[in-house]
Amino acid sequence: MDVTVNERNISSEVGQLIEKTLAVEQSFPDLRKEAYLTFQRLGLPANKAEEYKDTPIARTLQKNFNFQSASVKGKIDPTQFFIPLVEANVIVFINGFFSKEHSTIISPESEISILPLKEAVKGNNPLVLKHLGKYADFKSDALTAWNTAAWTDGVFLHIKKNQTVEKPVVIYYIQDGSDQEGLSINRNLIVSETNSKCTIIEKSDSVGKQNHFSNTVTEGVVNENAELNFYFIQNDSGNRYQYNLTQFYQSNYSRVNTFTFTLNGKLIRNNLQLSLDGEGIESHMFGLYLLDNDTLADNHTVVDHKKANSFSNELYKGIMDGSSKGVFNGKIYVRPNAQKTNAFQANRNILLTDKATVNTKPQLEIWADDVKCSHGCTTGQLDEEAMFYLQTRGISKETARAMVLYAFAGEILDNVAHAELKTYLDQLVSERLHKNF
Amino acid sequence: MSKDNQVLEELTSKEYEHGWTTNIETDSAPKGLNEDIIRFISAKKNEPEWLLEWRLKAYRQWTKMVEPKWPNVTYPPINYQDLIYYSAPKQKVQPKNLEDVDPELIKTFEKLGISLTEQKRLTGVAVDAVIDSVSVATTYKSTLAELGIIFCSFSEAVKEHPDLVKKYMGSVVPVNDNYFAALNSAVFTDGSFCYIPKGVRCPMELSTYFRINAANTGQFERTLIVADEGSYVSYLEGCTAPMRDENQLHAAVVEIYAMKDAQVKYSTVQNWYPGDKDGKGGIYNFVTKRGLCFGDGSKISWTQVETGSSITWKYPSCILKGDNSMGEFYSVAVTNNYQQADTGTKMIHIGKNTKSRIVSKGISAGHSQNSYRGQVKIMKRAENARNFSQCDSLLMGDKCGAHTFPYIDVENKTARIEHEATTSKIGEDQIFYCLQRGIDEESAVALIVNGYAKEVLNQLPMEFAVEAQKLLALTLEGSVG
Numbered sequence: 001m002d003v004t005v006n007e008r009n010i011s012s013e014v015g016q017l018i019e020k021t022l023a024v025e026q027s028f029p030d031l032r033k034e035a036y037l038t039f040q041r042l043g044l045p046a047n048k049a050e051e052y053k054d055t056p057i058a059r060t061l062q063k064n065f066n067f068q069s070a071s072v073k074g075k076i077d078p079t080q081f082f083i084p085l086v087e088a089n090v091i092v093f094i095n096g097f098f099s100k101e102h103s104t105i106i107s108p109e110s111e112i113s114i115l116p117l118k119e120a121v122k123g124n125n126p127l128v129l130k131h132l133g134k135y136a137d138f139k140s141d142a143l144t145a146w147n148t149a150a151w152t153d154g155v156f157l158h159i160k161k162n163q164t165v166e167k168p169v170v171i172y173y174i175q176d177g178s179d180q181e182g183l184s185i186n187r188n189l190i191v192s193e194t195n196s197k198c199t200i201i202e203k204s205d206s207v208g209k210q211n212h213f214s215n216t217v218t219e220g221v222v223n224e225n226a227e228l229n230f231y232f233i234q235n236d237s238g239n240r241y242q243y244n245l246t247q248f249y250q251s252n253y254s255r256v257n258t259f260t261f262t263l264n265g266k267l268i269r270n271n272l273q274l275s276l277d278g279e280g281i282e283s284h285m286f287g288l289y290l291l292d293n294d295t296l297a298d299n300h301t302v303v304d305h306k307k308a309n310s311f312s313n314e315l316y317k318g319i320m321d322g323s324s325k326g327v328f329n330g331k332i333y334v335r336p337n338a339q340k341t342n343a344f345q346a347n348r349n350i351l352l353t354d355k356a357t358v359n360t361k362p363q364l365e366i367w368a369d370d371v372k373c374s375h376g377c378t379t380g381q382l383d384e385e386a387m388f389y390l391q392t393r394g395i396s397k398e399t400a401r402a403m404v405l406y407a408f409a410g411e412i413l414d415n416v417a418h419a420e421l422k423t424y425l426d427q428l429v430s431e432r433l434h435k436n437f
Numbered sequence: 438m439s440k441d442n443q444v445l446e447e448l449t450s451k452e453y454e455h456g457w458t459t460n461i462e463t464d465s466a467p468k469g470l471n472e473d474i475i476r477f478i479s480a481k482k483n484e485p486e487w488l489l490e491w492r493l494k495a496y497r498q499w500t501k502m503v504e505p506k507w508p509n510v511t512y513p514p515i516n517y518q519d520l521i522y523y524s525a526p527k528q529k530v531q532p533k534n535l536e537d538v539d540p541e542l543i544k545t546f547e548k549l550g551i552s553l554t555e556q557k558r559l560t561g562v563a564v565d566a567v568i569d570s571v572s573v574a575t576t577y578k579s580t581l582a583e584l585g586i587i588f589c590s591f592s593e594a595v596k597e598h599p600d601l602v603k604k605y606m607g608s609v610v611p612v613n614d615n616y617f618a619a620l621n622s623a624v625f626t627d628g629s630f631c632y633i634p635k636g637v638r639c640p641m642e643l644s645t646y647f648r649i650n651a652a653n654t655g656q657f658e659r660t661l662i663v664a665d666e667g668s669y670v671s672y673l674e675g676c677t678a679p680m681r682d683e684n685q686l687h688a689a690v691v692e693i694y695a696m697k698d699a700q701v702k703y704s705t706v707q708n709w710y711p712g713d714k715d716g717k718g719g720i721y722n723f724v725t726k727r728g729l730c731f732g733d734g735s736k737i738s739w740t741q742v743e744t745g746s747s748i749t750w751k752y753p754s755c756i757l758k759g760d761n762s763m764g765e766f767y768s769v770a771v772t773n774n775y776q777q778a779d780t781g782t783k784m785i786h787i788g789k790n791t792k793s794r795i796v797s798k799g800i801s802a803g804h805s806q807n808s809y810r811g812q813v814k815i816m817k818r819a820e821n822a823r824n825f826s827q828c829d830s831l832l833m834g835d836k837c838g839a840h841t842f843p844y845i846d847v848e849n850k851t852a853r854i855e856h857e858a859t860t861s862k863i864g865e866d867q868i869f870y871c872l873q874r875g876i877d878e879e880s881a882v883a884l885i886v887n888g889y890a891k892e893v894l895n896q897l898p899m900e901f902a903v904e905a906q907k908l909l910a911l912t913l914e915g916s917v918g
């Protein structure tokens with residue numbers, strides 16, 4: 001089926017792309033080289049590779065991309081995609097390139113320093129040298145290796161000690177696919193110092209008919225007692241393919257809350273990995289995927305409890321319409337030393353059509369005995385009784401349906417702490433549900 | 438705490454009870470595996486030509502396959518050429534009745550507590566005993582024959598009911614299904630065959646007892662159960678092996694074929710030698726078990742209590758093909774010392790209104806690793822499919838591991854799937870409650886573990902439930918971490 005007469009070797013094509021970048025990019029030569037070699041060793045994941053079992057990424061790239069044209073800076077106006085927040089630091093990437101003219105930084109340097117990664121590298125920023133490439137594990141994932149070897153732009157956030165960053169940082173990844181196929185490889189680094197607090201929002205959008213692929217890696221270290229709220233909103237047009245890895249390394253008493261909202265796109269693979277290397281850590285992961293058409297959204301999460309007395313909680317919910325496919329794989333590791341760990345995980349899905357599918361694999365791997373860990377997972381259709389109840393009260397079927405679904409999604413939205421963002425997301429979700437149902 | 442540890446040590450270090458060998462002369466094939474060995478086995482058993490061909494076909498497929506590496510277990514590579522693939526207790530003549538059976542063998546079964554001598558009529562269990570791959574005696578045959586039930590050793594079935602065997606063998610587990618199933622298909626030596634005719638409710642439990650006796654042998658038995666329309670049978674399987682330093686391989690295949698409205702209940706108490714407390718020796722239990730609910734309204738229920746084997750690799754599955762068919766899987770898997778278990782089930786929903794239920798209870802102690810791996814798949818045309826899965830793990834001590842790998846694949850919107858899993862240790866509050874009421878620590882743990890496993894043990898037939906409870910107690914009592 002996937003064997004064509006002129007079989008292309010997509011892995012070696014990507015390898016050549018990486019080589020091209022390596023010839024241009026001067027920063028981190030050793031790291032890039034090592035990552036490139038790793039990529040060559042691993043190759044893009046084969047069709048039956050366990051981690052990419054339900055997301056045939058190599059085949060998809062092969063089918064939809066020729067990787068011939070060099071990326072160009074787009075010329076669209078990104079403001080149309082902005083979240084109507086009163087005040088925020090804004091970073092914009094268009095087609096993977098940092099756009100200075102659209103970015104604004106309003107938080108004082110004493111709270112947070114926000115630098116394009118390239119600039120930070122040029123200035124030999126010691127934190128970048130110390131942390132970059134240390135957390136995002138590229139040894140076992142070819143796509144992360146690709147990113148590590150060939151990233152071209154990104155942002156470096158340094159949240160200062162004992163500071164609460166009042167204004168959120170919003171990073172927009174905008175793809176302009178109106179003229180030609182696109183490829184963007186971005187890399188971000190976040191360093192949260194002790195007792196700091198910050199909210200970061202990433203949002204990806206796109207326009208145009210051409211396909212584009214983005215490979216974005218965000219890695220970060222969250223130091224003692226720091227709090228990081230991380231939102232990712234994915235609302236792309238139907239020809240955006242993306243791979244995202246978000247990996248945080250957490251120290252004692254740190255708190256990380258992540259939210260992943262997937263509303264549109266063609267193929268979305270999100271890897272979210274939290275490494276809990278300390279005591280008293282609290283991590284929450286929330287996800288909501290509302291899929292239709294032939295969207296494929298694949299969320300792979302890993303929570304690695306390495307030390308005792310930490311808490312993690314995960315809730316991912318999805319509604320699949322059209323011929324969409326939802327994939328969820330949640331891993332919880334509890335290492336031998338991580339006694340008194342509490343780890344919870346839940347995944348709930350609603351299938352709306354006969355063509356929609358869902359594949360879920362909640363996974364617990366536990367080597368410590370004094371723990372409380374659980375996972376739950378359900379898949380079903382709309383609650384008939386709830387629908388009936390609403391209809392008996394004179395509510396039309398369509399509205400009843402939207403209400404039930406909205407309530408289902410509400411459990412995730414309720415946890416969004418940032419008020420303005422919550423209003424915006426709430427609007428986005430309800431519009432989406434009304435539009436389609 | 439130190440007292441706990443002491444109790445834990447005492448109980449978990451209990452030696453394997455069934456670790457004796459029987460001095461029976463055996464008739465074995467030379468070590469190794471090739472087409473000649475397969476011809477040798479086939480000739481030894483006076484098999485018809487078609488079966489030899491079937492074996493050779495399986496062998497050729499096997500040579501092209503690779504050993505699966507995905508289970509969450511580690512073991513040194515198996516040298517398949519270093520095994521003896523055929524070992525039979527030597528007998529001069531075919532036994533016509535029990536008096537003719539070698540008295541040593543009878544003693545063996547008495548030690549095992551199996552009612553081969555039909556004196557213990559009360560137990561009312563018909564037994565087919567398989568020692569080192571060859572079926573040695575089947576009891577209650579005549580009573581069963583009156584009802585038209587065929588219950589005999591596999592080799593006998595090949596001779597007397599070739600049509601049935603030919604038709605159903607490999608229909609549920611094809612020869613090339615997986616590495617170990619292919620190996621089994623090539624070299625299987627005996628096993629049990631059971632056919633329940635239309636509308637017959639089997640009046641007693643049917644039972645097979647397996648034992649590996651000779652050294653260096655692999656046991657490869659094959660069980661085939663065919664339940665015709667509207668019939669019912671409850672089938673039991675038990676296993677033991679002597680203590681040996683080297684690892685032995687057990688790769689069995691069990692196939693169940695259930696027609697319209699038939700019900701099959703298959704219970705296993707697996708107590709192969711688990712190796713000593715340092716993880717030396719023990720059986721590698723690589724078993725393929727699968728049931729096909731072929732007809733509408735059929736039902737297959739697997740119950741297993743897994744306490745033995747150094748490595749268990751086993752996924753009793755149900756293919757729910759008929760409409761309104763039902764699959765069940767109840768499991769208690771206990772691992773201690775250096776045992777490793779990767780076990781679970783597959784429920785493949787194909788027909789409409791199919792239901793499945795999975796209850797898996799894992800208990801790990803010592804340095805053991807216990808994994809649940811299961812799949813629930815709802816195919817496109819499986820309207821209104823329903824599944825409920827629950828897999829709980831109990832950890833005793835801080836050196837063991839419990840892992841859960843459930844795969845849930847849904848392609849139909851009317852499906853309702855629920856999956857729950859928890860991992861925890863025995864609550865201190867539960868122990869405290871018992872202590873407060875004058876129940877000592879050891880009994881308290883036994884009480885709690887038994888309560889934890891009750892949901893599964895309740896599914897076992899009476900005789901087995903008693904044995905299973907004893908086994909549980911043996912391996913685990915007192916293991917408060």
